[in-house]
Every structure is written in C-alpha cells, then in structure tokens.
Amino acid sequence: MRILVVEDEAKAADYLHKGLSESGYQVTVAQDGLEGQHQFSTVVFDLIILDVMLPALDGWQLLQIIRRQAATPVLFLTARDAVEDRVKGLELGADDYLVKPFSYAELLARVRTLLRRGPLRETQHFRLADLELDVLQRRVSRAGERITLTNKEFALLHLLLSHADEVLSRTLIASHVWQMNFDSDTNVVDVAIRRLRAKVDDPYRPKLIHTVRGVGYQLTEAP
Amino acid sequence: MSRASRPSLSLRLALMFALVTALLLGGIGFYLYLSLNKEIAFRDDQALRGRIERMAGLIQGYEDIDALREKPQLYANMLGNTEHFFWVLDSAGTPLITVNPADLPVPDPETGAGMTLRNGGEDTPYRLAAMRLEKDGRRLTLVAGRLLAEKQRMLASYRMQLLAALVAGTLVAFLLGGWVSRRGLRPVRRLARQAATIDSQHLERRLAGGGSYRELAAMTAAFNRMLERLERGFTHLSRFSGDLAHEIRTPLNNLMGQTQQALSQPRSREAYQALLVSNQEEYERLSRMINSMLFLARAENATTFHREPVDVAATAQQLCEYFEGMAEERGVTLAAPVGGQVLANPELLRTALANLVANALRHAEPGSAITLATAPQSGGLAVTVHNRGPAIADEHLERVFERFFRADAARSEPGDSGGLGLAIVDSIMQRHQGRVWAVNADGGVRMTLWFPGRASTDG
Numbered sequence: 001m002r003i004l005v006v007e008d009e010a011k012a013a014d015y016l017h018k019g020l021s022e023s024g025y026q027v028t029v030a031q032d033g034l035e036g037q038h039q040f041s042t043v044v045f046d047l048i049i050l051d052v053m054l055p056a057l058d059g060w061q062l063l064q065i066i067r068r069q070a071a072t073p074v075l076f077l078t079a080r081d082a083v084e085d086r087v088k089g090l091e092l093g094a095d096d097y098l099v100k101p102f103s104y105a106e107l108l109a110r111v112r113t114l115l116r117r118g119p120l121r122e123t124q125h126f127r128l129a130d131l132e133l134d135v136l137q138r139r140v141s142r143a144g145e146r147i148t149l150t151n152k153e154f155a156l157l158h159l160l161l162s163h164a165d166e167v168l169s170r171t172l173i174a175s176h177v178w179q180m181n182f183d184s185d186t187n188v189v190d191v192a193i194r195r196l197r198a199k200v201d202d203p204y205r206p207k208l209i210h211t212v213r214g215v216g217y218q219l220t221e222a223p
Numbered sequence: 224m225s226r227a228s229r230p231s232l233s234l235r236l237a238l239m240f241a242l243v244t245a246l247l248l249g250g251i252g253f254y255l256y257l258s259l260n261k262e263i264a265f266r267d268d269q270a271l272r273g274r275i276e277r278m279a280g281l282i283q284g285y286e287d288i289d290a291l292r293e294k295p296q297l298y299a300n301m302l303g304n305t306e307h308f309f310w311v312l313d314s315a316g317t318p319l320i321t322v323n324p325a326d327l328p329v330p331d332p333e334t335g336a337g338m339t340l341r342n343g344g345e346d347t348p349y350r351l352a353a354m355r356l357e358k359d360g361r362r363l364t365l366v367a368g369r370l371l372a373e374k375q376r377m378l379a380s381y382r383m384q385l386l387a388a389l390v391a392g393t394l395v396a397f398l399l400g401g402w403v404s405r406r407g408l409r410p411v412r413r414l415a416r417q418a419a420t421i422d423s424q425h426l427e428r429r430l431a432g433g434g435s436y437r438e439l440a441a442m443t444a445a446f447n448r449m450l451e452r453l454e455r456g457f458t459h460l461s462r463f464s465g466d467l468a469h470e471i472r473t474p475l476n477n478l479m480g481q482t483q484q485a486l487s488q489p490r491s492r493e494a495y496q497a498l499l500v501s502n503q504e505e506y507e508r509l510s511r512m513i514n515s516m517l518f519l520a521r522a523e524n525a526t527t528f529h530r531e532p533v534d535v536a537a538t539a540q541q542l543c544e545y546f547e548g549m550a551e552e553r554g555v556t557l558a559a560p561v562g563g564q565v566l567a568n569p570e571l572l573r574t575a576l577a578n579l580v581a582n583a584l585r586h587a588e589p590g591s592a593i594t595l596a597t598a599p600q601s602g603g604l605a606v607t608v609h610n611r612g613p614a615i616a617d618e619h620l621e622r623v624f625e626r627f628f629r630a631d632a633a634r635s636e637p638g639d640s641g642g643l644g645l646a647i648v649d650s651i652m653q654r655h656q657g658r659v660w661a662v663n664a665d666g667g668v669r670m671t672l673w674f675p676g677r678a679s680t681d682g
Contacts, residue, residue: 214503
C-alpha cells in the first residue's frame with residue numbers, strides 16, 4: 001500500500017514517514033503542495049495524507065486538483081478545528097480529517113479504515129487465542145468458560161477484537177463504546193479496561209489486553 | 224474624526240435657533256402686515272362712504288344740481304388734495320361735476336342699489352365708492368374715489384421694515400443661539416475631555432462631569448456602567464492570560480526538567496521509554512488545556528449554534544454509564560434523574576453535565592451517592608448534580624466557575640482539566656442564556672444547570 005504524505009513541517013513529516021513505514025506502508029513525503037501535485041501525477045497512491053497549511057499550493061487547492069483526477073482517499077490534517085474548515089474539507093471531497101494535535105494511534109486507525117476498501121465485513125464471531133466472542137448471541141468465553149460481561153464491557157471487548165493487533169487510543173475507545181466525542185480528562189477508559197481485564201485476562205494465560213504506554217490499548221496474542 | 228469635517232453641534236443648534244426665530248418673526252410680521260392692510264382699507268372705505276354721503280346731503284340741500292356746479296371750490300376744498308377724485312354723473316354717464324386731479328377716465332355710471340365699492344385702474348390703482356341718487360326726477364350717480372399709490376408706498380415701506388426686523392432678529396438669534404449652545408454644551412466637552420483620558424491602563428477612571436444635568440447624568444451613568452463592565456472583562460482577561468501562562472509553565476517545566484535530567488547521562492532503554500511516556504502525559508495535558516481554551520474562546524465568539532429539544536434523562540443515563548466504572552472504583556453510586564426536556568445543543572449539554580459529574584466524582588465521599596435530578600424552576604428547567612463531600616467555602620461558591628480557579632492555589636490534581644472544567648460549564652450555560660451555580664446542601668455540594676424556556680419534566 002502506497003501512501004503520499006504532503007506535510008511541510010519536517011518533524012511531523014519525519015515521524016509520519018517512520019511510523020507508517022513501521023506499519024508496513026510505502027510512504028512518500030512531499031514538502032509542499034507543488035511537490036505533492038508532482039508526486040500525485042507520477043505515482044499511483046492508495047491514500048493521501050494532506051496538511052492544509054502548505055506553502056506554494058495549499059491543501060485545499062491540491063485537494064481540488066486530486067479530486068479532478070482520481071478518487072484516492074484523502075485524509076486531511078488541520079490545526080484549525082473551526083467547523084467551517086472541516087466542512088470545507090469534506091465538501092471538497094476529503095474522506096476524513098484530523099485536528100492537530102492528534103494522537104498517532106488515532107491517525108493509524110483512520111488510515112486503516114480508509115484503506116479498508118469496500119464495505120466493512122461484519123464479523124459475527126471473533127476468536128483470538130482461546131478468547132471467543134459471538135455478537136449475535138452476546139456470548140463471551142475464554143478457555144471454554146463462559147464469561148458474563150456488562151453491555152459496555154461487551155462493546156469494549158467487541159471493539160478491541162474487531163481491531164485486534166491495532167493500538168486503540170483512549171479517545172477512539174471512548175467515542176466508540178460510549179459515543180463520547182468530547183475530550184475527557186478522566187480515566188474512564190482505563191477503569192473500564194481494568195474491569196474488563198479482571199474478567200477476561202486476569203484468571204488466564206496468556207494475557208491478551210496490553211497497555212501501550214502513552215498511546216492506548218491493544219488486544220493481541222503476541223506480547 | 225477631524226474637527227473640520229464634522230458639523231458642530233453648537234452651529235447646528237444656532238441654526239435651529241435662527242430658523243425658529245425667522246419662522247416666528249415672519250409669522251408675526253405677516254399677521255401684522257395683513258391686519259394693517261385690512262385696517263387701512265376699512266378706514267379708506269369709511270372715508271369714501273362718508274364723502275359720498277356728505278355730497279349726497281349737499282346735493283339734496285341745493286335746489287338745483289347746476290347751482291352746485293357753479294361752486295366747485297366748495298367741494299374742491301373739501302376734497303383737499305390730489306389723491307382724491309369725485310364725480311357726479313347723470314344717467315347717460317355725462318359728468319355733471321368732476322374733480323379729477325389724476326386725470327382718470329370717467330367711470331361707468333351703472334351701479335347697483337345703495338353704496339357699492341370696487342377697485343380699478345391697472346397702472347394707477349384706485350378705490351371707488353358709488354351711489355345712486357334721485358334728484359328732481361333725475362337719476363344721478365355719485366362716485367368718490369381715492370388713488371392707492373400712497374397707501375401702497377406706505378405698505379411697501381412697512382414690508383421693508385418688517386423684513387429688516389426679520390433679518391436682524393434671525394441674525395441675533397443665530398449669534399445668541401450659538402453662544403448659548405456653546406455655553407450649554409460645555410459639560411459635554413468636559414465629559415469628552417474626561418473620556419479622552421481613559422485608556423486600557425486607566426480603566427478605573429470614571430466620568431464625573433455633567434452630573435447635575437438630568438440628560439447628561441443618564442448618559443454618564445450608562446457610560447460608567449459600560450466602563451465597569453469593560454474593566455471587569457479586562458481584569459478578567461489579563462488575569463486569565465497570566466493564569467494561562469502559569470498553567471502552561473507547569474507541564475513545560477516537567478517536560479524540560481525530566482528530559483534534560485534524562486539526557487545528562489546514558490540510560491537504559493526502559494528509562495528512556497519511561498521518560499517518553501511521562502512526556503506523553505504532559506503533552507496530553509497541554510493538548511487538553513489548549514482544546515479547552517479554544518473551546519472557551521470559540522464559545523465567546525460563536526454566532527450560531529444548533530439547538531434542539533434534548534431529553535435530559537437519556538443524556539444523564541448515557542453519562543452514568545460512562546462514569547459507572549469510575550464511580551464503582553471509588554465506591555460511589557450514580558443516580559440518574561427521572562426526566563425532563565430542555566432546548567439545548569445536545570453535545571454542549573452533555574459536555575456541561577459530564578464536567579459536573581466528573582467534578583462531583585472527584586469530591587464525592589466514598590460510599591455516598593451522586594444524584595442527578597431535574598426540576599422545573601423559574602420558568603425553566605434546573606438540572607442538578609449533588610455529591611456528598613467537603614463543602615466549598617462561601618466566598619468561593621461563585622468563583623469556582625472562573626477559569627483556572629482553585630480554592631487551594633497550591634493544589635493541582637494530576638489529570639484534572641487545569642481548572643477549566645467548570646469554566647467551560649459556565650460558558651456553555653451562558654450560550655444557552657442559562658446559568659450555573661453551586662450551593663452547599665445536604666452534606667455536600669449541589670451544582671445546578673438552569674435552562675430557560677418552556678421545559679417539561681415529563682419528557
């Protein structure tokens with residue numbers, strides 16, 4: 001998968017390049033709008049990450065050029081989160097946006113979603129190691145033992161399982177499980193994870209729910 | 224703002240004075256002129272009438288009209304001057320007696336019964352009185368007249384005098400009006416001078432001049448109230464900037480200190496990881512603070528925002544689920560309200576309520592309950608959050624909603640919103656034209672969100 005990152009801020013471009021490469025993507029960085037346009041016209045990309053404030057040719061102009069030629073998914077980054085800005089970006093044909101400062105885990109989650117072309121296959125039955133979850137029957141079991149979860153605990157485990165091996169940020173978890181889109185400074189998510197662990201992980205081995213310090217949580221077999 | 228380009232208020236007032244005077248003098252002059260004119264005409268007519276009657280008596284007294292014709296000096300003397308003229312005409316219109324110094328044409332003898340009066344003459348206007356008379360079977364017509372030139376000259380001169388008086392009066396009114404206005408507006412100029420000395424460094428100054436005049440007192444008071452609001456806002460803002468710098472300094476200090484300390488010598492991988500994680504926490508704190516700041520700044524400048532009827536119970540229920548885990552860990556239970564509907568922005572209502580619940584959780588006694596409730600109040604709906612726990616000092620009850628306010632200046636709880644949570648609630652309520660307040664009650668603190676407007680508790 002090829003990703004074009006158009007970002008003039010060197011440090012940001014650098015960590016996006018490193019991070020996305022580590023996640024297995026082929027990353028090309030363009031330092032300004034004109035270079036971005038040039039890259040776009042020479043190579044076929046699967047996703048474009050576009051900073052709005054760019055020298056030479058700004059993000060909105062580049063987005064219009066891109067949309068005239070291709071339907072490549074575009075994720076735009078903006079430091080101004082005024083509603084008009086977001087609306088403008090989406091009206092010009094961007095697929096998603098992130099407001100700076102954003103968490104890297106959040107960016108990665110958005111990138112994965114945008115690259116998952118076509119409608120998401122609704123999995124009804126999840127299995128990771130000896131942990132099983134059945135969406136229709138609302139059943140969870142580990143090592144063959146039935147585990148009783150509250151609604152929110154079930155929703156949290158469902159989210160973790162459907163994004164197995166991905167690091168999920170607290171913000172993403174809060175918005176998916178509780179539909180809380182505001183920036184919460186409470187440790188609600190940590191508490192919820194702790195309680196889920198007590199039921200799903202603590203009595204068993206290997207541990208499946210991992211804390212990625214400073215980033216979020218990850219459900220994975222590999223430690 | 225140049226002085227020259229703006230019309231002066233004194234000048235304007237002076238002109239208005241002059242205009243009023245001109246209208247008044249003009250009106251009076253016109254009226255006087257008309258009455259004088261009428262009076263003169265009436266007297267002239269009376270004189271003409273008298274003359275004809277006297278002549279009629281004279282003619283009747285003589286046996287023969289021809290005898291009278293022989294003594295012209297009789298009536299010539301009587302007539303006196305060249306302004307007057309007189310005819311006695313027979314029925315054919317032939318003058319029997321003529322006194323006509325101005326050489327006027329002989330008038331038409333036809334006249335109605337009794338005394339008739341009319342004007343005549345294009346170039347030399349005159350006034351005529353005529354009367355028919357039967358004398359010895361002859362029908363005579365007596366005509367007496369008077370030239371109007373003299374009278375018109377007099378009236379013209381009178382008009383000129385009136386006009387001169389009008390112009391002079393208007394001029395005097397203009398000058399006096401200007402002087403009076405300048406004097407009268409002196410308190411205004413004094414106010415302007417005072418106002419000119421007020422700037423951002425001297426917002427505590429107030430206007431004092433013009434206090435004894437009712438009109439100016441109202442303006443001065445309104446202006447002073449405006450200054451008071453400005454001063455409060457300004458003080459608030461500058462303290463806020465100071466607080467903000469201070470609040471940002473704390474995480475920055477942590478970041479710089481621990482990073483420099485870590486870099487001062489080679490360390491293990493784990494140590495670097497721990498440093499990065501710790502830094503990440505500080506970054507998040509800064510980021511949250513900036514988001515809150517932006518939220519507040521935007522709320523102040525926002526012009527439009529969407530409102531709809533929101534079911535408070537559903538929102539509260541959602542929040543209870545959200546905070547359930549945290550509450551249980553602290554041994555606190557959450558009780559949601561029975562119902563109620565408000566006209567609000569759903570996202571903002573949830574944020575406000577979430578901040579109150581988070582605050583309540585932070586201060587709730589273990590083992591107690593946090594109660595969310597709704598009740599109609601003062602034509603609106605009150606949504607309350609109550610927690611048992613330490614009371615807020617009375618003098619701080621209002622200040623807890625100020626930005627960065629902490630009852631204990633040294634206390635800074637890790638993970639709190641940097642003292643902005645309740646300020647955000649306040650800002651949200653202001654946008655809804657509502658209020659938020661705190662009271663110490665029932666062994667703890669009750670925070671109330673009050674939404675105005677028709678609300679229902681059965682929603």
